[in-house]
Amino acid sequence: MNEEEKLMNVSGRSVMKRLLSYLNYHKGKVTFTLFVLLIATAADVLGPIVMKIFIDDYLTPRIFPVRPLILLAGAFLALYSISALFNYYQVISFQKIALAIIQRMRVEVFAKVQHLGLRFYDQTPGGSLVSRITNDTETIKDLYVTVLSTIVNSTVMMIGIFAGMFFLDVKLALICFILMPFLIVLMWVYRTLSSKIYRVTRIKLSQLNAKLNESLQGMAMIQAMRQEKRLRNEFGKINGDHKRAMLKSVRLNSLMLRSAVYSVYLLGLIMILGFFGIQSFDHVVKIGVLYAFINYLDRFFDPINQIMQQLTIFQQAMVSAERVFGLLDDERMAPVQQGSSNPKVEEGKVEFRNVTFSYDGKTDVLKNISFTANPGETVALVGHTGSGKSSIINLLMRFYPIEHGGVFIDGAPLTAYSDDELRTRIGLVLQDSFMFVGDVADNIRLSHEHISEKQIEEAAEFVQADRFINKLPNQYHEPVGERGATFSSGQRQLLSFARTMALSPKILVLDEATASVDTETEEAIQTALSKMRKGRTTIAIAHRLSTIQDADQILVLHRGEIVERGTHQELLQKGGLYFNMYQLQHGKGMEHVSSAQ
Known part of the structure; x- marks a missing residue:
């Protein structure tokens, strides 16, 4: 197991648990932000219901009373304004919490490396440590800033959308609920495949930093010994490995994030239209309900798309967190005082x-x-x-x-x-x-x-x-x-x-x-x-x-x-290793020393 793998030997479940534990320092702010998010989500979910009432109760029968329509329009605008304002606040609040968490984490990592023993530094490239303290913590910041807030926001939104669907039509809502297993399997497959790819990309990025750090510190020797080509080839090889890993990520994202999700969306759309089509043979189809369900379907897959797109950042952040927590858990500490006697250096023996x-x-x-x-x-x-x-x-x-x-x-x-x-x-x-x-x-x-x-x-x-x-x-x-x-x-x-x-x-x-x-x-x-x-x-x-x-x-x-x-004279008289070392350094002068003795 190389040094990179040692510092990543942390299970995914424990990593996520530790990442979430940092939220404990901001319980009050997180609770209030979630409350604001619930209000914004409720406003988003109620919007299509207001439009359904307008379509079925007023537009379809061509009844246009002024006061009810003004109230509906006012309610719709109020819901939109509440959604926009509260979503803005929760995004800003989540980002402030994220920045505070990363600030704390970086201080912890920096404090840790200052107390690690020299045995650790003998085995770990300096550039790799720089990558952990900067690049990896920056990636973790994205987890808090975008991923967690998006997942929470999208999850609350999906629950709200299902609540709206069940409110409109229980049977149709249950049919749409069938899509959830497909989406869960899709997320699991993507997470499994992407975790391996992103682990390689982070290792290669760390190796790039280590090679760059070594080259910059030894530039005088590199130029003096004409080693530019060799270092360029070594850097190019690592860079090529990093590129290939990134290309694998691009291909996986293109296949799983867009195409697969869109296929499930089309399946859901077919199911809804088929349901209303079959229902139209025996009953009158309410256009407002159809509009609301299609609107909900669009809104349902919007958070799904957001979550799937954030899984890329999530996987990168999880791999980075493995590296950071692996460093924080490293036990190769500098030796410290043992016992409580606390003596003082008085004589210096x-x-x-x-x-x-x-x-x-x-x-x-x-x-x-x-x-x-x-x-x-x-x-x-x-x-x-x-x-x-x-x-x-x-x-x-x-x-x-x-x-x-x-x-x-x-x-x-x-x-x-x-x-x-x-x-x-x-x-x-x-x-x-x-x-x-x-x-x-x-x-x-x-x-x-x-x-x-x-x-x-x-x-x-x-x-x-x-x-x-x-x-x-x-x-x-x-x-x-x-x-x-x-x-x-x-x-x-x-x-x-x-x-x-x-x-x-x-x-x-x-x-x-x-x-x-x-x-x-x-x-x-x-x-x-x-x-x-x-x-x-x-x-x-x-x-x-x-x-x-x-x-x-x-x-x-x-x-x-x-x-x-x-002493110097005693060792010279012995004629052993010290005598030979002294003779090598002083050459012919040694003959004078020997004769003087």
Whole structure:
């Protein structure tokens, strides 16, 4: 089962039940709107009866008394006006309710994705999530705005029409009632066939969004590696699949919505005319009754046509709702605090005890990892790509649940700490720092309102980011575009350092923090790092070994295991994996190091 199918594994009945449950928040408005709808429907149903009275009692016998005719005309106009006015109100009211429901649903979905764990994002394309939050909720909106209101309106109208038919002629009404099984079977067949088609179209649309999102984010690499043709072919294939699914939908709609319904309508018309034709052999046929029944038949099939046409939107909305509710029900949540002890990070001692970890539950990326970073110490993690360095950081930040072994801070399990305590007391600086749309000050403060302007400036000065900030036209209020595209990688990294230091964390986590900066900026950051590490426990991933030579402990990882540990000089003397890595990075300079030792 792929990721798309996982997020759609919800039964149709439960989906409809949950969709209707959102109406509970608007019970009063829904009740009043239904009352207005009943009045509008009653006015619609009474119209043909007024015309029947006019035809049979006045037009056919050619009796034209002024006052009764004026009253009939006034009643007809009044019914028409009431129908128009009340139908207008109920349509507007239903749309307001629908928009309020979708607003609530989108907030719920957005809140959900913010609390899903990184394991979920590892397995789900970003474009697919965008499609769920935007396209799918927009389709669900159509369900409330048009489908439900149309179905309710049409159902009430059909009940009213049958009531009018029974009022005029019971036998003929029962004959027309025979048409209902044909219509019910028609709707069931259409719903069964269309649900499969629309499920494919929504999946393909989601894949289109995912492919588009991937292409836009990697455009520089696509152009640099001449991958335009390959991506265009992949996009074209998905687009072609989507087109074919849509064409199947068009063919089904053309067959079931127009032709089939019109055939049932003709059958009903034949039955009514046949009934009156047979009746005319023995009795006088009332033209008014005939007019009223044909009028009712037209009005009866008008809501049927509307319902059948809305089934297209209904099926699309049901499929979209499956995807949205599948996302809301996803259990791959980010790890949260367990228990109520609520400890605080005071000293910053970090311990890994026999930690074994796997992303997919099959292949262990960390195997029996144990080490201790005492308060104020710097522990560096080195190793080739895929050795497990980032996985250790991910577990320390509690991005993933730990299933074997444990991580402890100041002797307390990592799971015992609240999110607020961990995120404010552990400062994280990634290799690729993320900037939000806003200004420089906003990107340093983020949502921490307690951080003052003075603290922002002090944090920037501490990491020497103030040197370039003060040269900006608006300084700390300089606008920052999407992902900080107008700033250099070194400037973005300095801002991320300032962001971290503004919170005065007790533990620093550095994921190759100097990898994306130039030599001059790196020297400034190294100076800042020396100050930042004083009095703080630091866990640092390093690719350039020259940046962690003064670390209190260096852990050398290989295929998820710690194969060497010690200081820089101790590891060089061992002549193992660290020695080989250092030699590769420094080349001939290694001979001088060896001789000096």
